[in-house]
Amino acid sequence: MATFRLKNLYLSSLLILLTGCAIPVKYKLAEQRKITTTDVQPLVSDSVSMLYKMQIFLFNKYYTGLLLHKQTDSVTSHLVFVTELGMKMFDIEVKKDSLKMVYCFGPMNKPKITNLLENDMGSILLHQLINKTGKIYVNKKQENTLYTAKEGGKKYIYYTQANSNRIAKSLVKGKLFTTQKTVYKFGADNLPESVSLKHKGLLRLKIKLNRIITGKTND
Amino acid sequence: MLKQKLYILFCCISFSLFAQPSFKPVKDTVLLKEKINAISKETNSLESDFTQVKTLSMLSEKITSKGHFCFQKTNLLRWEYSSPYIYIIVINKDKVLIKDETKLKKYDMNSNKVFKEINDIMISCIDGNILASTKFKIGYGENDKGYRLELTPLVKGMKESLKKIYMYFDKAVTSVTKLEIVETTDDFTVIDFTNKKVNGNIPAEKFILK
Numbered sequence: 001m002a003t004f005r006l007k008n009l010y011l012s013s014l015l016i017l018l019t020g021c022a023i024p025v026k027y028k029l030a031e032q033r034k035i036t037t038t039d040v041q042p043l044v045s046d047s048v049s050m051l052y053k054m055q056i057f058l059f060n061k062y063y064t065g066l067l068l069h070k071q072t073d074s075v076t077s078h079l080v081f082v083t084e085l086g087m088k089m090f091d092i093e094v095k096k097d098s099l100k101m102v103y104c105f106g107p108m109n110k111p112k113i114t115n116l117l118e119n120d121m122g123s124i125l126l127h128q129l130i131n132k133t134g135k136i137y138v139n140k141k142q143e144n145t146l147y148t149a150k151e152g153g154k155k156y157i158y159y160t161q162a163n164s165n166r167i168a169k170s171l172v173k174g175k176l177f178t179t180q181k182t183v184y185k186f187g188a189d190n191l192p193e194s195v196s197l198k199h200k201g202l203l204r205l206k207i208k209l210n211r212i213i214t215g216k217t218n219d
Numbered sequence: 220m221l222k223q224k225l226y227i228l229f230c231c232i233s234f235s236l237f238a239q240p241s242f243k244p245v246k247d248t249v250l251l252k253e254k255i256n257a258i259s260k261e262t263n264s265l266e267s268d269f270t271q272v273k274t275l276s277m278l279s280e281k282i283t284s285k286g287h288f289c290f291q292k293t294n295l296l297r298w299e300y301s302s303p304y305i306y307i308i309v310i311n312k313d314k315v316l317i318k319d320e321t322k323l324k325k326y327d328m329n330s331n332k333v334f335k336e337i338n339d340i341m342i343s344c345i346d347g348n349i350l351a352s353t354k355f356k357i358g359y360g361e362n363d364k365g366y367r368l369e370l371t372p373l374v375k376g377m378k379e380s381l382k383k384i385y386m387y388f389d390k391a392v393t394s395v396t397k398l399e400i401v402e403t404t405d406d407f408t409v410i411d412f413t414n415k416k417v418n419g420n421i422p423a424e425k426f427i428l429k
Contacts, residue, residue: 070278
């Protein structure tokens with residue numbers, strides 16, 4: 001009886017491993033090339049500052065505040081997280097190919113945390129996909145597209161909405177399992193209304209962004 | 220090179236504007252301290268609306284929040300943000316309660332150094348006890364409209380993130396009219412207090428969150 005259970009466990013683990021790493025069968029590989037902003041709609045606007053309510057759940061800690069995205073020149077923008085009381089927690093400089101933490105509030109200023117934030121913000125902004133060489137898969141039934149790209153030993157998988165170049169969901173896969181899932185919802189203005197990123201496995205981190213429309217930022 | 224020069228020139232102009240030279244050193248600081256100590260003693264409760272404007276200097280961007288604030292002696296504080304979304308922070312003695320949407324979080328003030336520091340600064344700025352603090356060097360300024368206290372942090376841990384706190388009082392020194400917090404990155408937050416009610420009755424429930 002015990003041997004039978006063990007066999008079942010091995011088989012189910014193998015099945016999870018195989019299906020977990022594969023692209024769903026309904027998606028057929030169409031081509032492999034550089035993914036551009038024509039293929040996928042960028043998540044931020046060059047001309048409009050965007051303000052989000054940001055919630056970070058990190059293990060048993062909970063942080064909230066406002067996340068501002070603003071373009072500062074043709075190739076640079078910034079992501080700034082400020083608490084409700086007005087204290088700046090971090091400022092990430094975003095270039096076309098990189099993200100760099102230029103300020104991080106003292107207690108949070110640890111390499112593990114800053115690297116994690118840079119990676120997660122990059123992932124949300126589709127930095128691992130746009131302008132990178134990736135594979136394009138098409139699902140004719142649902143009329144949506146799936147993009148994959150590899151970076152730093154990880155595989156990034158992005159699903160578009162049906163009949164749209166807007167990203168609906170993304171997954172990050174490590175060597176064996178899915179390590180991260182992000183879900184996007186868009187507003188009528190074609191910009192993301194909410195973004196939810198969740199790490200799976202041992203790292204209990206969740207980031208939620210909800211766009212603030214009424215509380216417009218101004219100069 | 221020209222761009223750099225223009226940038227430096229712009230910074231100098233901004234700095235000179237921001238420095239508000241209209242404030243001159245107070246001649247009689249003893250009298251001003253007495254007045255501030257007097258309001259500190261006389262103020263048992265304070266209620267007001269507030270507008271908080273966070274200026275991100277490098278981005279030339281402002282983020283505005285609005286809400287209502289309550290203070291009751293001793294050590295009871297409520298910041299209720301109504302815009303851009305509802306968010307409430309209550310400090311009740313040594314407990315910090317935060318209500319965000321439907322989530323309620325409770326913290327022990329003594330277990331969180333950052334909260335304790337923020338609370339101490341906020342409450343002592345409001346009730347005037349900041350004058351007794353050894354954590355700041357205090358400069359006194361005045362113009363024809365009122366007084367300005369310039370607080371420069373002296374302690375390690377605070378100096379790294381906080382450059383200055385400015386406290387503004389009206390000429391009659393009845394209460395704090397404005398707070399300005401300048402960070403080391405030159406970003407700053409201005410909190411304007413309006414519709415103030417001194418020593419009014421504030422229900423105890425205001426300092427309890429469920």
